[in-house]
Amino acid sequence: MTKNIALAGNPNTGKSTLFNFLTGLKQHTGNWPGKTVVRAEGQFETDRHSYKVIDLPGTYSLYSNSADEEVARDYIIFEKPDITLVVVDATSLERNLNLALQVLEMTSNVIICVNLIDEARRKGITVDQKKLSEQLGVPVVLISAREKVGVIELLKTIDQMADGTIETCPYQIAYDNTVETEIEALEPKIKQLFGDHFPSRWIALRLIDGDQHLLDALKAYIQRSSQIKSDLELKQGGVSHGA
Amino acid sequence: MALNTSEKLSQLDQLFHDHARQSSDEVRDHIVTRIYQSSQELTNTAVERSNKKISWIDENLDKIVTSKTFGFPIMFLMLGVVIYLTIAGANVPSEMIASAFAKGEDWLAVLFTWMHAPDWLYGILVEGFYRGTSWVVSVMLPPMAIFFPMFALLENFGYLPRVAFNMDRMFKNAGAHGKQSLTMAMGFGCNAAAVMASRIVESPRERMIAILTNNFVPCNGRWPLLILMAGLFMAAGFTGGMNTLVSTGVVVGIVLFGIATTLVVSWALSKTLLRGVPTHFTLELPPYRKPKIWNTIVRATLDKSWFVLKRAVIIAAPASLVTWILANVFVGDVSVLEHIAGFFDPFAQALGLDGYILMAFILGFPANEIVLPILLMSYLSTGSLIEVTNLSELKLIFLDHGWTWLTALNMMLFSLLHYPCGTTMFNIYKETKSWKWTFMAFLLPSAIAIIVTFIIAQVVTGFGWV
Known part of the structure; x- marks a missing residue:
């Protein structure tokens, strides 16, 4: 591939x-x-x-x-x-x-x-x-x-x-306590929404920073993926009816 | 438990609402500071520098070429040298190509007589297509083959960003973004690409100004026309080296006029339709790099010259066919071509041009490089047919159609100021996603081109200077 x-x-x-x-x-x-x-x-x-x-x-x-x-x-x-x-x-x-x-x-x-x-x-x-x-x-x-x-x-x-033979461990910037605590609080909630699909620490940081553009992009992503899913279900449903 | 779409959306909004610190820059400042600190720490451990090897060029060149005193004079001098070498160097190869084509035409004439080919076929193929293409190749190829490589060498050396650096403050004073000096400098190559490059300007307001004013600097498709017109008409009273020098001065003057128009229009826009305060930015100068000289020359000559020439010749073929037919189909006593040109003529004359020139600009909308070929084709098919032997006969074609230096000057100005080419218009629509602004990008330059050429034509004829 x-x-x-x-x-x-x-x-x-x-x-x-x-x-x-x-x-x-x-x-x-x-x-x-x-x-x-x-x-x-x-x-x-x-x-x-x-x-x-x-x-x-x-x-x-x-x-x-x-x-x-x-x-x-x-x-x-x-x-x-x-x-x-x-x-x-x-x-x-x-x-x-x-x-x-x-x-x-x-x-x-x-x-x-x-x-x-x-x-x-x-x-x-x-x-x-x-x-x-x-x-x-x-x-x-x-x-x-x-x-x-x-x-x-x-x-x-x-x-x-x-x-896949290289093991990486990317450098992580440590922020001050307030920011780190907030990231920690946010990460599980982000994982609940997106699973491991996106880097949750980074998303958390962008949300704290008030990145409106990213918020819009993420919302568009949610809508897009639900659209694809429902299209898929519709197709499968149609097939099962026909059978 | 899986969430549905609307629950996910509202939860995400809630998270943003709860955590985002939109009112203060404190978090952003902290994040950026931490990134900078980390970069610095990493660099300190992994990079070693010995200061012994800083070259004189890196140390001092920027102080000179971007200095307040010498910056602008050096800029004009560089532009002047490039254009001077182009005009001075293009004549001999142009003559050589032209006479080679003339020999070819003699052979073709013998061939056609031997084949007993009908007159109309000879007319279309030889007098129309072959002769038109010969002129286009001999007048456009040599200047391009000299100009483009020199320009590319300056670009790869890193001089063009210095030009942008010098202009940066002027754009800020005009209420536009300093980075517009970069997109303007790119416009000297291709306006369509420069319109896309305006994405580097962050604020939408300033980006729109950069897009709307980009076509006021001549692109690759327009340089050959400017150089040719200046060489043929603008220094008629001078001979030898002086002639070339004056022609160069005229082209540099046209470029300066284009830059001045860019600034004035940017200023006017930022005071009216696109009001606002310019945002701050620091332009970074890339290091000077020794260009891969041979590579650059070959690439620029082959790619750019070939590209422009190809577009001109591809259009020249059908255009010669169409113009030959239009010139030989008569309605009443007058050919269709003359009817069309006659329709535009009164308006065009008021601008110091003629109907054929205006028609060429209109038909040249897809690409600026085909304006000159179309004009030559229509002139060749109407005037006394002139065989290509040398360049002074090219001037005769124009003189036959009543050209004066005013016609040449206004053709240069109209070419400099008029609406952007089709590709650029398409990119403007893609970038702005607005029919209104795309139309504005058409209307604004067209109006300026018409007003400027009208005023010049009226003043010059009013005072009886031609």
């Missing part, structure tokens, strides 16, 4: 370059923040699996600030990609990790791609792959998509994650 890979990351970190490399497509790339605002899709195959890659718009955060941020966030939450590749810029890791940490709150099947590693080296920046991976609790791969450095390891890691 085809596995879905979502590419997330800040603007201008080379997501589209990586996308083109993986899929062999020729999407326009440019040194330009905000170049990709629509989802681009492509495919590739390894010896083990075939993959569909979705290039999400580059954003600095995944709150409901603007249309492109919502596109990226809704994809990760509602479409549930098998793997989310977070592309981060090695030359400004600190700023880029903000987004990576938000993704880690949403899903545990994450690979962190530290891109532009050649540029970082020129600027005298060294990223400790092992330490970063230990801290974040997910695989970290150092690559240069432009120079095609580290991509073999990336493909190997993708295959392993698709196989």
